[in-house]
Amino acid sequence: MKKLILLAGLHKTATTSIQKACGNNSEALLAAGFLYPVIHIKNKDGSSYRSTNHSHSLTPIFKKSPLTYLNEDTYLDAINAYEFTRKQRRDTLKSFLEANNANLLLIAEECSLFKPDELLDLNDFFSNLNFEIHVYCCIRRPSSWLNSMVAQDVMGIRSQRRSIAQGIENFVMRGGKILPRITNVMAVFPGTKFYSFDSAVSHMAGPAGYFLNAAGIHLGDDLLLSYRENVGGSDHAVRVNNRINEALGTRYQYKDNDRFYNALPHKHPALFEIPGNKFSVRASEVAALLPYLIKENTWLKNTFGEGFYDEEIKFNNDPLLLDDNTRQFLIDNFNSAEQPIKQIVEGYLAEH
Secondary structure (H helix, E strand, C coil), rough: EEEEEEECCCCCHHHHHHHHHHHHHHHHHHCEEEECCEEEECCCCCCCEECCCCHHHHHHHHHCCCCCCCHHHHHHHHHHHHHHHHHHEEEEEEHHHHHCCCCEEEEEEHHHHHHHHHHHHHHHHHHCCCCEEEEEEEECCCCHHHHHHHHCCCCCCCCCCCCCCHHHHHHHHHCCCHHEEEEEEEECCCCCCCEHHHHHHCCCCCCHHHHHHCCCCCCCHHHHCCCCCCCEEEHHHHHHHHHHHHHCCCCCHHHHHHEEEEEEEEHHHHHHCCCEEECCCHHHCCCCCCCHHHHHHHHHHHHHHCCCCCCCCCCCCCCCCCCHHHHHHHHHHHHHCCCCCHHHHHHHHCCC
């Protein structure tokens, strides 16, 4: 029986850096007995880019889209088209795996967002192809994880570009931020091996080395060093971007928004490079989520122990003022920026 090693998340636990490390060492992985397929994604303009994110291969097959934004007249046609594409992708993946009789390694953090029936579908698909499935999941302390997730929600290059308030409300609506993901994975894969983000980042070969060693794949630590992706933004960077999102709405709310946000990293890279301390939510911003955080923190402590929980879930409301260097950075980089960027930065300068 073949093995499938699946890293199913969570998000913001170095999954992108692990994907990068594995993608750049795919030949060494194959020599160690594991196929790590690198995917090429087509852009709308016909060009393609190399992706080591295997959410691209699993999510379109196993995630069922409700397409709730469509009206009744177009809903049925859209569902049929979506399901047709899903079947095509499923058949393509099935043929690929049948033609490559090897163990498989996938890093797909989106799996932590799958519902139980979607995870069951994934389990059945790979089991029917004679794979023995080994699932791994990395957990980060709740406070640190929340800050990182909200920051990505606000200013991630591929994120929805929500506001801070919308990002937190999203977790409130789900009834928490960590437990709903973990319990779904555990319900379908009770043998899931959980490890802490603290352990991963302290490993001599970093998160990739820790994960691969835990999975029984040994490439040599020297191959896996120096991969670090999606480094979090500063408090000022997140809050300036938050104001842009509040003024303009989320990325996919209007077609114009999509084009505007896609252009931001190229037209205004300084928006993502504003210096300062790392982002932290304020107590007033997280108040509605706090009961869930406390409950999850207690569960993590009782279930997994050291390295998985915060000694105390606590946030403060102290505003972070601009130091002279950061103030000058904003003036230098946005003095001639187009509207509404210039107006938003000027407002931020005046208030801080």
